[in-house]
Amino acid sequence: IDSTKKLSFTRCIRDGDLVIVYERYDNMKAITVCDGSVLENRFGVFKHSDWVGKQFGSKVFSNKGGFVYLLAPTPELWTLVLSHRTQILYIADISFVIMFLEIVPGCLVLESGTGSGSLTTSLARAVAPKGHVYTFDFHEQRAVSAREDFEKTGLSNLVTVGVRDIQGEGFPDELSGMADSVFLDLPQPWLAIPSAGKMLKQDGILCSFSPCIEQVERTSETMRSSFTDIRTFEILLRTYEVREGKLDDFQGDEAGSLGSLPRKRRQRSNEGSNVQESTGPPTVMARPCSEAKGHTGYLTFARLKCLS
Ligand code: SAM
Incomplete structure (x- = not known):
């Protein structure tokens, strides 16, 4: 976390750096890079030595071709x-x-x-x-x-x-x-x-x-x-799940409520073929996410x- 307020994101990863290993938005962990160490997870074995010299934000691969991203640590x-x-x-x-x-x-x-x-x-x-x-x-x-x-x-x-x-x-x-x-x-x-x-x-x-x-x-x-x-x-945080499609695909639906679309139609509306058949400008529909945190x-x- 850069206390000098200079952007460190563009610099390359060095031995001893703290990196955030990102698998998914809900699966991350902080690791200190140590030449000679490895990270083992369900995607395989990652050698820290392969990370040194890569830019923060890089995608890095395991022995099995799995990957994670190496993010610069921020307070967030x-x-x-x-x-x-x-x-x-x-x-x-x-x-x-x-x-x-x-x-x-x-x-x-x-x-x-x-x-x-x-x-x-x-x-x-x-x-x-x-x-x-x-x-x-x-x-x-x-x-x-x-x-x-x-x-x-x-x-x-x-x-x-x-x-x-x-x-x-x-x-x-x-x-x-x-x-x-x-x-x-x-x-x-x-x-x-x-x-x-x-x-x-x-x-x-x-x-x-x-x-x-x-x-x-x-x-x-x-x-x-x-x-x-x-x-x-x-x-109170309200997170929305956002989908893109054409307005015609959502017509007859309550304004802004992707949740009330029939399931099949909701899926189709995300597929290129269905979207292409429709006329009208592309639109973005959103519904509150089920994982939204409360008080x-x-x-x-x-x-x-x-x-x-
Ligand atoms: N805001 C913190 C954070 O974001 O990580 C979490 C604070 S935690 C909920 C409350 C802390 O207050 C505990 O670590 C507890 O030990 C400390 N605490 C409780 N009574 C205290 C007191 N009388 N003097 C100092 N610290 C106290």
Whole structure:
């Protein structure tokens, strides 16, 4: 993950690089290239030495002619392949958090808990190359594993992981008044809100993630004394399955609803012969995907009240 913000995707893979081995959209894993090692999967045996010198994005072949793609690690892909030590934030929530916390290069961001470091990885890229993320978890082993991951992903110069009970002790006093934004993913976030307020610069923004609305109510109530612009969002992803065909093939069907097409006709509409018989311009039909994910949690944002 390129903390210098230069595009690394075009450079060639070297021994020791972290690559994302892509089999399918739902089957990827992170591997560190090591000359002399092999990857064995259902497609055969892949020699790492064959990968060295190839560009990121290349298709590489096994001894049996099977293939995988070697992708450059990005925070988006890392979130999909990291080892889950806790529940994690996914990219729909993460991108929303970064936008609404107004995180830009150079920002100083505080986070607790670190968890599996899914959000932290994206925060680090957002503040690079000169900003910094201080992330805290009271679970020592999680902090150690997170540090190891940031070494692996090349982000350790942008992230400091501390072991600390943020609900009990608050953030360290040395960081008072220095943070552009603070993010909380804690079981009782209201306990950390007074400290978060102390850490923020004037106009700084706080965000708290909670899975249930009772926690949101308590968090918002606590925020009211020293924060303003309190807003809660729920991000719901709706993925669509998209098919292309001619409008005639779908006539008589409910607008936009591929799902109501008879199965046979739906299949035929994807075949060249059927499509060619039809007149009218090509069109794209979509229906909600059965694998679409639902509720993850609520994101509550608030801005520190001005002193004057
Ligand atoms: N946002 C993280 C991610 O995307 O990977 C996941 C955070 S996880 C759900 C919550 C973390 O908060 C856990 O790792 C837990 O150990 C930590 N935690 C719980 N109570 C804490 C406290 N009082 N102080 C610091 N960390 C705490």
